[in-house]
Amino acid sequence: MTNATSSIVYVLEDDPTMGKWYSGLLQSIGVNVAVYPTGHEFLNMVHPSDSACAVMDMILPDMTGLAVLEKMQERGIWLPVIFASGYGDVGTAVQAMKAGAEDFLEKPLKAQVFLDAVQKALAKSHHSHQIKPATQEVQGLMARLTPREREVLELIMAGLSNKEMAKKIGVSPRTIEVHRANLYSKMRADSLADLVRKGLAISHNA
Incomplete structure (x- = not known):
């Protein structure tokens, strides 16, 4: 379990009302919060941390959330990223997960679902070696699928x-x-x- 007071969540949100909502909710569980209205401001300030994650919209004033994630990876900043978007179609979610996102949540956000996702991301940041997808376990789960279910999974991962x-x-x-x-x-x-994360774990190790 992570130490909440030493954890920080970077929030990329240009709506002041939503920024306050994120801050109040996260501070209520003892997590430090830093809110940035643009991708560039976040990238200029962020630094790797033992226990941190980022929450961002897919669309920001200056760039897309996926572009921010790509620049983070280019700079060697490997923080778990949670996308929160009002455009929650299957294709967008799959695109985010394939790009390396930790989770994808649809707006309007449910407080407990959001907090659960953040806690999971912080745990991964703090103990990444302990909670990486267990490929063997996922392979065992995949073995239970029928050929048709495997086909449907592949189509889901293609964004259909x-x-x-x-x-x-x-x-x-x-x-x-x-x-x-x-x-x-x-x-x-x-x-x-x-579901997409587990499917990717198998495809990356195939």
């Missing part, structure tokens, strides 16, 4: 919507929903981001 998947493999959208529910259960995934 339910309707697009249904059309591509010749089934109804309702059937796709059933396959997705089975995937979440069998892969022990609690969100789309978690």
Whole structure:
């Protein structure tokens, strides 16, 4: 468990009201907060920390959140990044996870879901060697999938919507929903981001 008082969450948010919401919520659990309205201001101030993560929107006034993440990686700043976006389509979420995001949350945010994601990201930052995806465990979960479920997982990771998947493999959208529910259960995934992360863990080690 991380020491909350030594942890910091960098928030990239240009809306002052949302910035205050983030700050109040995080400070209520004893986490330090630094809010930046633009990507450039954040990049000029951020530095690696033993226990830190970043929360950012996909769209910022001066650049996209993905561009910020790319520049962080170029500079060797490997902080877990949580994207919070009002544009929560499957393609956007998959794009963020493939770029290296820790999580992807849809706005409007639910306070507890947000705090859980932050705590998980801070734990990864503090004990990254302990909570990296366990490839062998994920492979075991993958082995439980049917060929059709594997196909649906690959299409999800390609960013297709339910309707697009249904059309591509010749089934109804309702059937796709059933396959997705089975995937979440069998892969022990609690969100789309978690499902994609586990799929990527396998593809990167294939």
